[in-house]
Structures are given as C-alpha cells and as structure tokens.
Amino acid sequence: MTSLPLPHDMTLAPLSFAARRSRVLGVVRRDFAALRRSPIRIFEILFWPTVELLLWGFVTLFLRTQRVPFVVAFLLGAVLLWQVLQKASNEISIAFLEDIWSRNLLNVQVSPLSSTEYLVGLVLFSLGKVVFAVAVMAGLAYALYGFGVTSLGVGLVPFMGVLLLLGWSLGLVGIAAVLRFGENAQVIAWSLVFVVQPLAGIFYPVSVLPAPLQAVSWFLPASHVFEGMRTVMAGGAVPWDRLAWAGALDVVYLGLTLGLYAWALGYARRHGKLSRFGD
C-alpha cells in the first residue's frame, strides 16, 4: 500500500472561479461519462425524435399530394422545434432523476456543489444533447424530405433560444415537484412538457383554439415561436416583437421556477426528504 498523500493545498479556494468551474464541469463530465457508458441512452436520444420526424414527414408527404400549401415546411419545422422544447425539459429532469435512481443524490448534496453550479452543469449538458439530437434530425429532414432547417432564416437561433429557456423552466418545475412530493412525482417531470403541447400552437395556429385557451396560449413563450415560425415560412419577416415578448416571458418563468426549485429544496431539507430518496 502506498503512503498516504498529504492534504497540503489539495483543493482550490472554494468560492474561487476556478473551483466553481471545476464543480460545474464535474457535473458535465459525470453526465457525459454516464451517457457514454449507456448505449441504450444514446439510442434513446435519437430514437423518438426520429420516429416523430418520420411520422410527421409521411403525413406531410400525403398532405402535399392533396395540394395543401406550405404544410410540409410547417409540420417539419414544428417537429424540429418541438424537439428542442421537449428535450430541454426532459434531459434536465432525467439528469436529476438519475442521481435518485443511482442512490447518488446524497453524495451530490453533501458535496460543496451549490444549487446554481449543479443546475448550470445540468443545463450545459442538456444543451449539448439538444444540439446533437436536433442536428441529426435536421440532417434527416433534409435527406428524406428536402426540408432545410435554415429556411427558418435568422429567426432560427432566437426561436431555439426561447424554447430552450422554456424547456429548462419546465424541467426545473419537474425537479421541484420530485423534491416536494417525492419519487412518485416523477410522472410530472416526464409529462409536464406535454401539457404545453396542445396549447402552444405547435402543429396548428393558435387561432384554432377556443378563445379562453387562446388567452392562455399567448402567455406561453412557445406559442410565439411557432406562430413566428409559420410567419417566416409563409414568406414574412421574423416577428421580433413577438420574440421579445416570448423572451420576456421566459425570463419571468425562469426566475419563478428557480425560486420554486430553491423553495422545494429547502422544503426537502426541512422535512428530511433528501435522506429518504432511493430508500
């Protein structure tokens, strides 16, 4: 057995930028390593988006034969952007749930990793997975249906940005629900984003919804993205005013959900729930 290493200057100053970067990248490295060692997870990242792309792609091919204008681009653009929202939401929740499933949550919570650093790490890794999945889907959409995602023009980046922020907010609500109500609330983490789906005018204009639901829809940042996408694809300009409103809503929701997460973590600590996860 080797001699015991001495602890002199073993760690960086805990509040320094270098220490914070180390902890955030620790989260990213852990999630990347877990993904790399789980071929089924890699397969799963691409499987459902591809199934959805194929399904809606064939639907649009059929509708094109019926001479429905613009529908191919509308639906394929919607499928691609919907994946941004869904993946941003689910990936951040899953990363948290994996700490529970592997009974590792206590190790994370007693480490000097702060809540902010933990969440930034989760967000960075989920961003990587979203970009990867969307890039593969965009390539498939072009190869199979001749749909180029660049047809969304300069609006593509802000469209995706708005959806990412909303997805992360929804993911945080899912995590907060698990912290507050325990592991049985996992279903909320998985399904919350699907509550948004019918209200956000993803595959149809918001005007199709009944008036009361339209009022709700305009408070969803995603609704402005999908309406804006259809405007651009119909040859209009990027509706920057809509995007600004959507961005402002995102900021408000992100602030609220961060507050909700902090409250739920405090609740879990007060009620001893962290200790009981994975029992």
Next chain:
Amino acid sequence: MAILEATRLAKRFGPVTAVHDVSITVAEGEVAALLGPNGAGKSTTLHMLLGLITPDAGTITLFGMELARHRVEALSRVNFAASYVDLPGPLLVQEVIDVFARFYAVRRPKERVAEMIELLELGPLRRRRLMDLSSGQRTRVQLAKALVNAPRLLVLDEPTANLDPYAGDRIRGLLSRVARESGAAMLITSHNMREVERMCDRVHFMAEGRIVAAGSAAELAGHYGAEDLEEVFLKVARG
C-alpha cells in the same frame, strides 16, 4: 481545537421527535462514534451535520463557520460515505473518483485520482463499471471518493455494514491508518461495537433522539459497570 461544534440540535418530523437537544463536539484528529439502537436519531443527526436536513433548532459550526451561512466553504473540507448511498453505476471506477475530485475542486484531479486508486488498491478495477463490482469493492470506491479531497472531517454512516468480516477488517485498518497519518477527524456510526472500540477515541450514545452518555469506551464501560461496549449498548438500549 473543535472542528465540529453542534449545539442543542432538535428535529421533529410531524408528531415524531427525531432529535432533541443534541450537542456534539469533534476535535481535530479525533475519531468519534455516534451509537444507539435503530431509530435513535443517529442518521438524522449526521444528516443535519452535513446540511442534508435543516434543524428546527440549534446551530452547527464547522471549522469555525456556521454551516447554514458558509455551506460551500465548510463542505469543501468534509466528506461522507454510507452503506445506504451508492455511486453512479454506469461510470468506471476512475471516472467516479475523477468526478468527485472535480466536485471538491481538487487542484490536480488526475494525480489525485491515481493516488486514491493506489491507496485503495483499486488498480485492477479502475476501468470497471461500479455496477459490476462486489459490495466490498464498491465500499473501497466509496472511500476513495470520501478521501479524494483530503477531508479534515470524514463522516461515515455504518461504513462496514454490508461487508463480510474480512472486507470489513480491511476497511477498518484503512480508516485507522487514514486517521493516524492524515490527522483527519472522523465521526462514525456503527452497530459493530468491536469496530468502535478499536477505532474511536470518544463515543456518544443516543437513545430516543437524545445523547444519553458520552466518553471513551473504557469510561462508558466503567460508568455502566459493563465489560465492554456491547454490554453498554444493550444497557442503554434497554433503558
């Protein structure tokens, strides 16, 4: 000098008083045990000391810093292992230790991971996944994780609970050596009284959420007129 000072901790879960008026001090380099029957409040107390559970009353000071206000700085110098906690199963042994080296902002993580692998004799296992290891092997990885930041306080909740006598003896030997050579303080819970007698300088007995006795194993045996700590335990448990 006290590196851990918990004063008058209390915790209730609904109608149940889990911990009542518990005060514990652990000095630099001291190996202390927290003993008691199941449900005595040991794990709740440890989890309060680690910031996992917020106490209803009382204060916790680590290295002179109040835990509630200086969580990141305080926890940087502490580490933890428990028989009921696991590490991410799909990761390789060296990846797990590396991840925690980064969580604790270790200066030279690669070198430190290599040191931990050598110290815990994990060389042949370094490229194996956690989920493929035996209980004893996983416990050694847990300890590598727990030592990666050279903690000044190591909190161990039943560290040898799932191990056979041989594996348990190896872990006890290693922990004694860590305490002796690194000067790290330890706070341990265990149901193995011989383990406690062998390793610990001071013992705190808990029953029904309170500390009911404290002292060295010999002092407690003398106080209770018992031959050993196991007999003390039985007397305390029977009230």
